[in-house]
Amino acid sequence: MENVKKGATIQSLEIGMGIIDLIAKHGKPIKFSEIQELSQTTKSNLYKYLNTFTQLGILYRDKGSGAYLLGSKLVEYGMAAVDQENVLDRITPYLELLNSKTSSTVLFSIWTNNGPMVIKMFNVSQGFNIGATIGTLLPLFSAAGKIFTAFSNEDIIQSWKESESKRIPQEQLQQLEKEILNIKEKEIAFAREPLVPSVSSVSFPVLNYKRDLLGAVAIVGFSEQIPKSETDPHSEFILEVSRQISESFGYK
Structure with a gap:
């Protein structure tokens, strides 16, 4: 049981953070198709992740280009972190x-x-x-x-x-x-x-x-x-x- 407590993770959360990390490292706004190709996440699941993160302010979707970038909520977290x-x-x-x-x-x-x-x-x-x-x-x-x-x-x-x-x-x-x-x-x-x-x-x-x-x-x-x-x-x-x-x- 001790090993389970130390090593157990939530896979969906790991996937979600991986997507955020991918967008952050990209260095510029990135479109859905590019994220899907780089993350190898299914389109249906990727849509759910991006939609959730956008609603939470973790990501921001440009209305003109449809590209994604880090959102204002991460700015707040970043301020606290540093x-x-x-x-x-x-x-x-x-x-x-x-x-x-x-x-x-x-x-x-x-x-x-x-x-x-x-x-x-x-x-x-x-x-x-x-x-x-x-x-x-x-x-x-x-x-x-x-x-x-x-x-x-x-x-x-x-x-x-x-x-x-x-x-x-x-x-x-x-x-x-x-x-x-x-x-x-x-x-x-x-x-x-x-x-x-x-x-x-x-x-x-x-x-x-x-x-x-x-x-x-x-x-x-x-x-x-x-x-x-x-x-x-x-x-x-x-x-x-x-x-x-x-x-x-x-x-x-």
Whole structure:
């Protein structure tokens, strides 16, 4: 009985993890037929595995190409596995400071395969609707969305950008391209009422010593309370906090 306890495994789970491992090692989105060929799993069983993993967020299926890649849930697991929660631990005092000084809601979002996702929130008023909560995927035209557009690797965000751009008039997209250049230089982004009427946002990147984007901090509140440009006195304070946060990760 002792040998059974040590050696017993669940074969279906081993097969499923083998499929995930195959997709992870492939290094780019992979289609059903390729997975089936490489895994030698029957089509009917493979469909069940992929459908289950997609519904759980373990995998993500691109609606355009039908190809599979690792999902947002694995991002969360990966953060825990490599102790990336230290990022939150390190920036939390700054988020609390921003929350207190601006009297506005403060969000921290990270990149997932589905787009920027809110993973931390400091809310001034629980009854105040900002159009987002923990787990919300932020759109391209939000202040945080602009930050991810400006500082993320183009290959990583391309699919998301293309999907988001379909819902935006061409004139606004052209204006956004010009705005992104300024965001890269000033390291701050603004959005006027992107999700909810009368609610605007300002956002800045959290960068490390390699200038990699670790996430985006956004301050969200009534439009009259949120600065419109980097020359606003309130923006000076926000930029100073932004510098302090990124410097704590070695960014100069």
